[in-house]
Amino acid sequence: MKEPMELLKEELIFIDIEAKDREEAIEKMAKELYKREYVKESYINAILDREKVFPTGLPTEEVGVAIPHTDAIHVKKGAMAIGVLKNPVVFQMMGMPEENVNVNIIFMMALDEPKGQIEMLQKLMSIFQDKSILLKMRQAKTKEEIMKSFSNAI
Amino acid sequence: MAKILVACGTGICTSTMAADKLKKELEKRGKAGNVSITQCKVAELSAKAADYDLIVATTQVSSKISTPVISGLPFLTGVGIDKVVDEVIEKLNL
Numbered sequence: 001m002k003e004p005m006e007l008l009k010e011e012l013i014f015i016d017i018e019a020k021d022r023e024e025a026i027e028k029m030a031k032e033l034y035k036r037e038y039v040k041e042s043y044i045n046a047i048l049d050r051e052k053v054f055p056t057g058l059p060t061e062e063v064g065v066a067i068p069h070t071d072a073i074h075v076k077k078g079a080m081a082i083g084v085l086k087n088p089v090v091f092q093m094m095g096m097p098e099e100n101v102n103v104n105i106i107f108m109m110a111l112d113e114p115k116g117q118i119e120m121l122q123k124l125m126s127i128f129q130d131k132s133i134l135l136k137m138r139q140a141k142t143k144e145e146i147m148k149s150f151s152n153a154i
Numbered sequence: 155m156a157k158i159l160v161a162c163g164t165g166i167c168t169s170t171m172a173a174d175k176l177k178k179e180l181e182k183r184g185k186a187g188n189v190s191i192t193q194c195k196v197a198e199l200s201a202k203a204a205d206y207d208l209i210v211a212t213t214q215v216s217s218k219i220s221t222p223v224i225s226g227l228p229f230l231t232g233v234g235i236d237k238v239v240d241e242v243i244e245k246l247n248l
Binding site: 050053054056058059060061067069070071072093094095096097109111117118121122124125128129 | 162163164166167168170171174175196211212213214225226227229230231232233
């Protein structure tokens, strides 16, 4: 079992991402994961395709988030990228594709072992349920601030 | 024993999150003892659904499935979680 902080790497935190739509935002982050050899090249199209079939936008209390991810076969080593968008982009809502969510923060997951990442998933959920952490992350100016908000979550 | 099947696109990501939270919420209310929770991919639902009493899904589910379906989103976002747990308890007569 991997510790949550082990999966979150400073090199995978991106602030002020400029993207005109969700495809561009997802592609930018997926390419960074590929460039750093966390995922195979096939991950980029796989995650874009999967978002169309199974959208991942989640409306939390204050800040819209999205958790794009895809099957483990496209992943080399488990990781999570966090991207804070300069301006929100529209995602379709998970389970209700007819609804839109304005997303400010993208948590892109590269899951490599089906059961091994429950701690990180639990941590993510506690972050989604704490608007003060999400607001802090949205306003963060540095990667350190994001890391800190993340590690301070229960 | 009431059987709940939690489904998502891959069967490993959001279903894990929802199943974990659902279990904790049922424990909090002292209702976890008579419930078993299983996870699967939404693509497996048509083959598996009939063996379960309730489906919790984070994706859309085909209307052909006759087992009752509840949205798993509140387990991920926390928004409306008490209401959805009430619904689970009511549907399963826990």
